[in-house]
Amino acid sequence: MKQQTFAFTRSENLKQKPEASTLEFGKVFTDHMFTMDYSAETGWHDPQIVPYAPLELDPAAMCFHYGQTVFEGLKAYVTEKGKVLLFRPDKNFERLNRSNDRLCIPRLDEDLALEALRQLISVEKEWIPTAEGTSLYIRPFIISTEPFLGVAASVSYKFIIILSPVGAYYKEGINPVSIAVENDYVRAVKGGTGDAKTGGNYAASLKAQEVAAASGFSQVLWLDGLEKKYVEEVGSMNVFFKIDGEIVTPQLNGSILQGVTRDSVLHLLNHWGYPVTERRIAIAEVVQAQKEGRLEEVFGTGTAAIISPVGKLSYGGETYEINNGVTGEVAKRIYDTITGIQKGELEDTFGWTVEVK
Structure with missing residues (x-):
């Protein structure tokens, strides 16, 4: 042009x-x-x-x-x-x-x-x-x-x-936040506007966020709107789980926003050789992995915070501590790499940055 x-x-x-x-x-x-x-x-x-x-x-x-x-x-x-x-x-x-x-x-x-x-x-x-x-x-x-x-x-x-x-978007910065699984409200459903970035999606999320905040949680973990079984997003971010060394994120399904940071994280993980999968993941699978000591990291990804590690997860009346409440190795590596590229401190081998003259 x-x-x-x-x-x-x-x-x-x-x-x-x-x-x-x-x-x-x-x-x-x-x-x-x-x-x-x-x-x-x-x-x-x-x-x-x-x-x-x-x-x-x-x-x-x-x-x-x-x-x-x-x-x-x-x-x-x-x-x-x-x-x-x-x-x-x-x-x-x-x-x-x-x-x-x-x-x-x-x-x-x-x-x-x-x-x-x-x-x-x-x-x-x-x-x-x-x-x-x-x-x-x-x-x-x-x-x-x-x-x-x-x-x-x-x-x-x-x-x-x-x-x-x-x-910083979250006062916790790169330090882990606490989240609660939302069972009463839903963010979006397939066929709705969940994969569009429109104000109504965020207005619909406020009540659940208000309830979670009143209980001392930073964000809510959204489940699918039909069965309330499968994980979709965390707050207004995409979400990743590291289980037994494999990194899993919910696959795009029409109700999940196609995050730019999500896409960048997937590129980095594949580039580094991590086993990474986009698929449906049930909250029951996440909790079971935590109980068995196989859930190694949970983190959200988005433009505002870049990476937001999860230190506590509340579900079914129980609160679970993730990775001893500290930021995981993968989350920290992703955060350091993306912010390093964004600020010109690391070489941009992917051609992601655009200079403004």
């Missing part, structure tokens, strides 16, 4: 950048954002970088009423030599278009979206924190904007990219 230069309106009121030590996740936003509109007559049009500001939407805009929205999440990093790197952004925009298809939202030109992200980050480079565990979180999203109280696909949309300097 021929490089396109987008219209740019510089903010007249630049914000004070926060100290890295004060950063939480997703609470501070940069000075500018990217926006682009869609209409049935014109298609996607008017791409521009503008000052970060509230949106003006009609109260009848369909995003408020029928949940026709999709989003993505990825990060930018600064290397020791000052290079700005993105990690597999093409995969995020590919997935955004898969979500668009499921939600009846017009597809984006992925090359254009990536170029828009490059130019926005180039404008906001100084916002990228450099302290250990920090990064610039990137949130592309699309909302339906047609003012219409009828259940149908909207005829107008807005695509936006906003940026947020962040600290």
Whole structure:
């Protein structure tokens, strides 16, 4: 695609950048954002970088009423030599278009979206924190904007990219978290929207998370929505189990999100020669392996935390300690490798990083 230069309106009121030590996740936003509109007559049009500001939407805009929205999440990093790197952004925009298809939202030109992200980050480079565990979180999203109280696909949309300097997603960092198996609520079912990154999936997960948090757990382990027998995800992350030296992750089945970090982990494990399998795995199998001393590691994978080891698992009234409550060797190796590639500290032999000039 021929490089396109987008219209740019510089903010007249630049914000004070926060100290890295004060950063939480997703609470501070940069000075500018990217926006682009869609209409049935014109298609996607008017791409521009503008000052970060509230949106003006009609109260009848369909995003408020029928949940026709999709989003993505990825990060930018600064290397020791000052290079700005993105990690597999093409995969995020590919997935955004898969979500668009499921939600009846017009597809984006992925090359254009990536170029828009490059130019926005180039404008906001100084916002990228450099302290250990920090990064610039990137949130592309699309909302339906047609003012219409009828259940149908909207005829107008807005695509936006906003940026947020962040600290660690979980305060535990790479240290193990405690999780509870969810038996009452379900995250998604095959044929639903579980494999799309849409807001309704996350809204539906909040009650279970609230209940788990009240009992002292960091996250919930989701079971399938039909039999409540097979493991699907942990919180908003994909999940991996190391049993008898084999690493198992639930196979994609239409209700599990196709994680970019999940895909990266599978690539690394295969590259390193670990036996790794994508298949259905029952919670009963996991618990039995733990009782027999064969469950060696459990960890979640996702953009926000990269790797989140599991130290405690609650199921059926019992709480089990995984790997003596410490981070496992495989989880630590994956975390160190992915973060090393992301920050330019390790050679990127997979061609995963994209430099922003």
